[in-house]
Amino acid sequence: MKRLLILSVSLGLSLLADEGMWMPQQVPQMAKDLKKMGLKIPATDLADPLAFPLNAIVSLGGCSASFVSDQGLVVTNHHCAYSAIQYNSTPENNLIENGFLAASFDQELPTGPSSRIFVTHELREVTAELRQGLEELSDLEREKTLEQRIVAMENAAQREGFRSRVQSFYEGSAFYLITQMEIRDVRLVYAPSNKVGEYGGDEDNWMWPRHTGDFSFYRAYVAPDGNPADYAVENVPYQPKSWLRLNSEGVGPGDFVMVAGYPGRTYRWQTSGEVEEMLHDVYPTRIAMFSDILAIMGNVAAEDPAAEVKLASAMKSLNNSLKNNQGMVEGLAKSDLIARKKENEGQMRAYAARKGKASGVLEDLETLRLQEREQWQARMLNGFSRFMVPGVAFSIWAYEYAGQRELPELQREMGFQDRDAARMKQGQNQAQKSSVPASQKRLLAYSFKRMAQLADADLPESFRKRFCHLPKEEREAAIDAWVEKSFASTRLTELEFRLSLLEKTRADMEAMGDPLLDYAIDRFKEDFAKRDERRARDGKRMLLRNAYIELLRETMQASGKAIYPDANGSLRLSFGTVQGYQPRDAVSYAAQTTTAGLLEKERGEWPFLSPPRLLDLVRQRQYGSYRDSRRGDLVVNYLANCDITGGNSGSATLDAQGRLVGLAFDGNYEAMASDYAFDRQMTRSIHVDVRYMLWVMDAVDRAGRLLEEMGVKPQFPQEAVQGSP
């Protein structure tokens, strides 16, 4: 068993605190650095995820958020609340455009059955229990045993209203069992118009200078007994153990800030070969597909206003991914990252040679990668194609579940417990709101046609069986005909039908003769046939990655540097200061934008179209005490060099005293490749200033009630308001 890396980081190493998404447990070792950077509270106050202020930091599953009142008020990004706002929108009352402000608790709106707030409740390191004796097993058995142990551990920890998950750190070198309270009654309290919350739209996304009021408010509700419960009128606001206090004076250039949230995924410790594969194969393919998919959805949306509303959220997210992937390629191509990785790998080899250790792990990882790379295009397209029709992806799962359900839970595969079925059901309820069969049909045909261009031998059986008996030149027409015919008779587009599959046996499903369901069953079977092969590779990779990380850690330590685990959706802290950057020769970006810049951008049409009331107030310079005295203007957004990534959206930005001074909502375009490497010169996080949030709420949308709840005295007249601001 390896010694725990997290604990093995020696004191006194330079932690380069502006880089890194640190586990709270690592923070005390950084006390000295953080004090030098400007932190005013003891670093130990940031070490415990279960104590103030970190226990006020919650996850929405994909986004971060925080409690900001004793009544369970939660602040996050507007783009994180987007689908909740959309869920409550109708063609008659489009809350995305109009914004929403609940005049009282009872007007707060349910945000749908799959909306969640996860509050960290307990955590425990479980590395020793999970890894015991694993190294002696075969690759396949190692992976199987680990999966079984994780399932057993999660099941044992399971209790109503809570979610227990084993999370892997440093690629399987350490594990934590984390239990979170799973609040299921999440209500929308306040969202500004997207003319504020999404100002600049896709055009400004990832860009600086930025002028976006990307914030919204939820409230957590629980049953009267204090336990999580599905939405019910009698539920009451949740009273969190902790909630953040606001610093309504904000921060300015040079000030210390930190971001607390749940970053999703980074790839900081990938090998040069792995990064090359992403740059040359994976991202370009994704970019091409995302562009095509967006064009197809755009056509469907243009033909049907109802479809347009339903597809809006998916298109927004795809656009975001597209721009992200493009920036990633640009960033990676421009950077010398691959060269630096190669150099670093040279250093690892030299270190190993010096210490008389084996360094073959680098070559072994490369061999494994090249094996897995075979047929990557077919696998990637096939992987995408299952998501083109959500009913197909669900059915593949449901068919496996039908088999697993016959076993006791502990013997089932990971991910097929009864709680998983409940989650899938809620997911389907939510998914139905944005289901547009006309779009799914075209997207499925599209991905099949792309597959049809590959060599037959590379294609999966589920595809070959349907189309490969035909000559190449007839396949496109056959695909169109098959998709047309299948959608004409399938019932997988119906929510009730899909949910009913959760009660069916495999034989029931096979007997139904539904063409898309049959396709899903074929997909399951071909995946299943390869499962143990995949497991054996995963089992092998685990040991290789552990050895690789260990060698990397030692090599870095030898030159005085510490490492932090890649982001994995768990709570992390990133530290930095408010500061601008120089994106290119002769150009400097300041750390703050102001409403003066918003006026400059204003075009009178989307996406640079502010609400008239906001514009009036800006033109009259009615900023109250939210005005920044140094700038003589209202600060809208600011930059910091905190290390964040996707999942950090909505994260609290805290000042040196741990008070809320804004929300992280984006990274800058120049640093998009920072998922692979943090660039001290270029990587910046983009934040909405707490003063802009308060001013919009106070002066523009008259949400004085919420300000008071957060302990801030409104400064503007708060006329009686209707349901919408």
Added chain:
Amino acid sequence: MKRLLILSVSLGLSLLADEGMWMPQQVPQMAKDLKKMGLKIPATDLADPLAFPLNAIVSLGGCSASFVSDQGLVVTNHHCAYSAIQYNSTPENNLIENGFLAASFDQELPTGPSSRIFVTHELREVTAELRQGLEELSDLEREKTLEQRIVAMENAAQREGFRSRVQSFYEGSAFYLITQMEIRDVRLVYAPSNKVGEYGGDEDNWMWPRHTGDFSFYRAYVAPDGNPADYAVENVPYQPKSWLRLNSEGVGPGDFVMVAGYPGRTYRWQTSGEVEEMLHDVYPTRIAMFSDILAIMGNVAAEDPAAEVKLASAMKSLNNSLKNNQGMVEGLAKSDLIARKKENEGQMRAYAARKGKASGVLEDLETLRLQEREQWQARMLNGFSRFMVPGVAFSIWAYEYAGQRELPELQREMGFQDRDAARMKQGQNQAQKSSVPASQKRLLAYSFKRMAQLADADLPESFRKRFCHLPKEEREAAIDAWVEKSFASTRLTELEFRLSLLEKTRADMEAMGDPLLDYAIDRFKEDFAKRDERRARDGKRMLLRNAYIELLRETMQASGKAIYPDANGSLRLSFGTVQGYQPRDAVSYAAQTTTAGLLEKERGEWPFLSPPRLLDLVRQRQYGSYRDSRRGDLVVNYLANCDITGGNSGSATLDAQGRLVGLAFDGNYEAMASDYAFDRQMTRSIHVDVRYMLWVMDAVDRAGRLLEEMGVKPQFPQEAVQGSP
């Protein structure tokens, strides 16, 4: 007779020296301000256009340039020399791409019969002679008399090899008779590849940050007797009275600089109504037309590589105009210029009321403007259409000339002297090089079709006669047929034929039955019929504008401000310092760009494609002493707040001692509306740094011979070179 405004600017007024394109005569009054700004030589040294350093500043007719050696070496912008480089290019040896360096004097290349260098020889104020008694005449007689006096004066001053022109300042309030030596044998000495000279292409045009080596060298040649002559092998380099010295240490942020050149046209003293008309009517129409014309030329070029080469220069210039006009509209729309003009007009009225003067001039100008505005669309389109086919524009002139030729020169209309015929002839020789009938045909049809959309009553007789007898819906087809048929039989596309028209009588031309020539004759007749009407308006306007300018000047003077005449193609000086700007909220532009930024932009494809040798040298940081010690890098371009406009291209940028430190070659996009108003915050001139010029010549293109001629010692090995670098 009005007192001369130029002389009436009182000493002691704040001249706000960074704004303004000043006449040399005005400079001594600014001595104190200029000293404060950093000028180190006496301001009186800049007062005499006929003495050093100003007599080294020459005009190319549309561009500015300067002598930089005693052997008539002239430096200007690459884009000013573009058609001369193109003139010497062949499909086999494309000098635009390859660049050109003459290894010795005898390899210097003639640049075509219409290439010119104008060296100021004499100037004299002639206001009193020209304006004497004009105010007593009727509007029509006033204009006619003024035109006759100007012709007589220019003719009297005329002598071989020189050009004498009367130039109007402050819109007819003052006149100067300026005599320039007209050097006709202009040779191309050196041009870098367009990969240096045009780096960034249209994408970077008007943009900052910029990395363009926009410079080239000519040499002036004269007959062995020292007089201007057409190109001849026996001609010798011209020995100018003065030439500029280079400061090869360059300048940096905060340093004083001045631009000496021949700015073309500004509109600083237009009324609010006149600016509104440009913003709402004229520019939008031009933008639409330029885009369409570029698309049409692009199609022709795509079909025919030979046409592509011929159209390149025109397309480049159209693209430039398009971007200029778009920037103008954006800039004017964003600015509060019209509001400020209205406010200023209010002040003029108030001043007039205070002083008991008449202020009706503002209303009278507005009335005149509205009269002229009638049918502006038809007039504008008709105006454009004559230039679609250069042979038509020429024939309109030639037909009038045929009539005028029968009169003694002094009785002829302005612009129809024998010297004008000689100039027209040379122009036709040059024009033939870029003549593409396929493009002219489509462009003529295009402009006719646009005219066909207007009301018949607004259209000119030359159009009505050909197409208006047909129903509206048949006109497009008729236009296509007419154009097709006309081009099939016209001889106007032949150079020899066109030149022969200069010998023909009107009756000869009418008898030829050439369809395009007939059209041109109709165009002349309809213009001629309206000529006196136009003259009467011009005669009226002259007095109104004089009164307006006088009232404006007095009003400004009352609040301590001086005015300068609008640019009119005469020699001017602009003063400023090297400085960046803030284009928008949170963005700052530094005053200098460096080769580090060039590397950032480098894409490996046009327009961000540097010559390999240049890239190698940059990567090796081989900059010799041209390196900027403060930046530790080679400075490429810099910004200053000098007030320049079109025509200033190629202007010498001088330091506080009057030494050459670069060339002005562009303005910034944010300030494109500065032809209407100088914006202290935003208006910047863009310069190529003298050190970048010298480094490219010395290290990249091995033009050591030219460095030595300019008194600069080469620092890099100068291997033997062929005709091209």
